[in-house]
Amino acid sequence: MSRFKKNFGPCRSSDHIANHFINYVIPFGLFVLMTGMFWLWDHSYYHRVYYIFVSAPVLIVLLTIRKDDLIRLFRHPLILFYILFAVYTIVTLGWTSSETSLTSLARRPLNILFLFTSFGLLAIKTPGKVHRVFSVSTFIAVLSGCVSVVF
Numbered sequence: 001m002s003r004f005k006k007n008f009g010p011c012r013s014s015d016h017i018a019n020h021f022i023n024y025v026i027p028f029g030l031f032v033l034m035t036g037m038f039w040l041w042d043h044s045y046y047h048r049v050y051y052i053f054v055s056a057p058v059l060i061v062l063l064t065i066r067k068d069d070l071i072r073l074f075r076h077p078l079i080l081f082y083i084l085f086a087v088y089t090i091v092t093l094g095w096t097s098s099e100t101s102l103t104s105l106a107r108r109p110l111n112i113l114f115l116f117t118s119f120g121l122l123a124i125k126t127p128g129k130v131h132r133v134f135s136v137s138t139f140i141a142v143l144s145g146c147v148s149v150v151f
Contacts, residue, residue, distance in 0.1 A: 018064045021057040022125045026118050027133050029053025033115075034137035038144035050111075058114045061121060073120060082116055085109075 032040075032049050040046045062070065073079065086109035093105040123130050 018061050019125075021061050022121055023129070025053060025057045026061075026122055027126075027129050029057065030118060030122070030133050031137055034133070035140045035144070038141065054118050055111060055114045058118045058121065062117065073117070073124070076120065079113075079116060079120065082113060086113060 029050070029052075032053055036046045036049060040049065065073075074083070089109050090102075090106045094102050098105065119130065122133075
């Protein structure tokens with residue numbers, strides 16, 4: 001992963017926006033994703049928060065980074081294997097006789113790809129934040145579990 005750190009980053013014209021998303025919005029979105037089941041009572045809010053704070057920022061960052069950085073990011077073996085698996089999944093879902101449309105079924109692997117990419121962008125750009133997000137999320141989850149056991 002260290003090979004990405006050297007020249008990885010968004011285009012110069014959108015550097016500030018992409019860095020803001022990578023440094024603040026995506027870590028907050030991942031924190032909400034990991035702890036949201038404890039304090040977001042309605043499932044629809046949980047999905048909306050994921051789309052607003054994880055999927056949309058990742059899409060914006062992917063659209064603004066340089067082409068060679070995007071190629072390097074998607075050459076990572078984990079991302080490559082997941083893309084192959086997602087294509088296989090979408091093709092096999094196309095053969096099913098489900099009443100759900102193929103585009104709705106294909107959206108699920110894309111959301112997981114955005115989740116992998118969000119962790120990848122965060123790990124490449126600011127590796128220390130991944131550990132902090134996990135630590136704080138773990139603390140909140142343990143605290144929520146203790147509160148739910150007591151009450």
